[in-house]
Amino acid sequence: MSRQTLKVPDIGGAEDSEVIELCVQVGDRVELEQGLIVLESDKASMEIPADQAGVVVEILVKEGDTLAEGAAIVVLETEAATEASAAAEASEGAEESVEVAPETVAEPAVIAETVIDKEPAPDTTAEVIVSVPDIGTPDAVELIEICVAVGDHVDEGDSLVVLESDKASMEIPSPQSGEVLSLAVAVGDQVTEGDKLLVLVGNAVAVTVSPSEPEPKVADPAPAEEAAKAPKSPPINAQAERSEAVPVASGGVYAGPAVRKLAREFGVGLEQVAGSGPRGRIVKEDLQGFVKSALAGGTQVGTGSAIPPIPEVDFAAFGEVDIQPLTKVDKLTAVNMQRSWLNVPHVTQFDEADITELEAFRAELKAEAAQREVKLTPLPFLLKACAQALRDNPRMNSSLIGDGENIAFKGYVHIGMAVDTPAGLVVPVIRDVDKKSLWELAAETAELAEKARNRKLRPLDMQGGCFSISSLGGLGGTGFTPIVNAPEVAILGVSKLAVKPVWDGEAFAPRKMLPLALSYDHRVVNGALGGKFITEISALLADIRRLLL
Known part of the structure; x- marks a missing residue:
């Protein structure tokens, strides 16, 4: 060993x-x-x-x-x-054994023995087919970038294409110098070892040398002298040669696979980033600098829509101003809401729930609520109604997977409630709403709201929501359009209760009507499902006995 x-x-x-x-x-x-x-x-x-x-x-x-x-x-x-190692040692020994002493150059017999069948042929122009080399897997891999264009001059070792497998991304180098005559592939093609990539036109030297023998030194001075007198083509700088027309991959940008992967993780469209690398290549530092600038407020990150920024205004030019920094919660809320609004196609449906009977029942429970030291607000009823409707309509209790090709149906019902605090808006989550009583929900919502106002919520308290409720009932208003808290697919907005005359079939009667607004992600929820969902919530609130069914 x-x-x-x-x-x-x-x-x-x-x-x-x-x-x-x-x-x-x-x-x-x-x-x-x-x-x-x-x-x-x-x-x-x-x-x-x-x-x-x-x-x-x-x-x-x-x-x-x-x-x-x-x-x-x-x-x-x-x-x-x-x-x-044994072969290497043998090769070194062979090279030493063919060293020709200067005095033996003039001996014709030795020269003839040395160069037989190894005389270099004159340079010739030939077409060379460049194929996919051994890439370590028999499976097809995706071609994600073409680094050259027809007419480009490449030197040996220059990158031609970039392939990406499930294990690695790899650049395929040119096996020799030459000019790109034609391309046989396109970005997005699946290729395997041996598949044709492109055709090069270059100088090929025909040399018949046995692989087992070392290549000898030229001994005849005459051919050497002629070779020295022959005109030599000037060296070509492949970098400068290709700088006139920068090759780009799909998307109109020039970047390697590592940078593209990082850009996907950041949610940044590379077409927004200026490249500082050779031939305009975008390097990691360019991407990191772009994200840093974006976080400082200079650019929209991850929108992919090239939205122009709102111009800066000197408000002090018009009068006295008091500039104060946003709280951390305010900043996070702004980012989350903007991301959701730009990525989710919102639809909002409106309805009114007749909660006259619910309010009468809640008034009857006032004494019991005092004994339990719990305040029974309309929110626990809203939570129970939404939980029942989510169970009856599983698509409302789902989320799109990041790949955009799958949807996750959730076997639990966790509902978030928006709470306004001095530091900003937060959304604590009540877990397993469908398994809890009205009294349990009343106690838990009060406890979470108190924690939110005292800034004592844990990160876990605000994670895992399936659906959200935003109630502005205590503030007034007849309706609003809440923004979906992605990756949830819907949110219920609740406005201020109003007493309205409602026709009961015989006469108008005063009824307590609660305005509802359901916003949903139209990629997941269509209008029919949205209408069915909000109608079911209204029916459950109108007759809470349905919650027992």
Whole structure:
């Protein structure tokens, strides 16, 4: 047995790549080509595979380290001397054995023996098909970026395309210098090893050298002299050559997969970000700077709609002003409400609930409420009615999954209630409303409201809501349009009770009418369901005996 230190291979010049994941632990057995670590640069995320099998005896890096080509990664315990090292030693010995002493150059017999079947052919222009190399998986992967355009000149090692699998993003380098003649792929294509990517036109040198023999030095001075006199094409700077027409990927921006992933996490449209990297590439620092500026109030983040900001106004120019900072709660409320309003297609339906009988029943319970030391407001009745309606209409008790292709139906009924506090609006959540009595709900709502006003709510107290109620009954008003508290899909707005004449079939009678406004996410709830839901709530409030059914 012997120990071998595995190092970072050639990673395309990506210096200071960060270790973002360790794929093995001490004691693990790894096979050839098994992933050891995952590195991320400003261009790509890549798995570094093992170039031999063995058992991990030591890990020389940790997450967060920055590595470059040649950096040691792990120490493996392998079988005795590897074939690779033996072959390397043999190759070195062979190179030493073919060193030709200066005095032997003039001996024709030696020269003929050395260069036989190895004479370089003149340079020729040839078309080269560039295909997907070994990418470590037989599965199809997505092509997420094309780094070149037809007519571009590329040098060996320049990036051609970027592929993304479920494990890593990788740039495919050019195997040689040349000009891009045609592209065979497009952004979004699924490709596998061997699939054609593009065609290059470049200089190809035909050399017939046996792989097992070392390449000899040119011994005949005549060909060397002719080669020296031949005109040489000037070196081409691939970076400058392509700067005139910056290649872009889908979306009209030029950014690597790591930056695109970060942008998705931030909810930032990359078309809003200016790139400072080579050829206008957007790097992480550009994205982070954009988000920092946005949080400072300079840009709308995550709207994807390029909404122009409201211009700054010097209010002091018109009179005396008193500028005070927003509270943290106010800032969070503003961000959440703006995000919901911009992302959720709102619809609001209005109705009135006849709560004449409910109010009479509540008045009868006033003495009992005093004995229980609980104030029985209309809110517990509203909570019970909403809980019943949510149970009867499961789609109202759901949320869209982030991928936009699935919906989560919830087996619990947690309802939030908006509470106005000196620090701003907060929404504590009452859990399992459908399982609690009116008295329990009365006590719990009073307790949560007191905690909210005293700023003693825990984060958990404001999480997990399925639906919300915002009641402005004590403040007045005949109606309003509440904003859905996403990812919930609906919210009920309650305005001030009013006594109105209502026709009962024979005459007009005074009835206590409660204005209701149901706002909902039209992606999940259609008008028919919204109408059915608010009608059921009105019916339950009009006859609370239905809550027993």
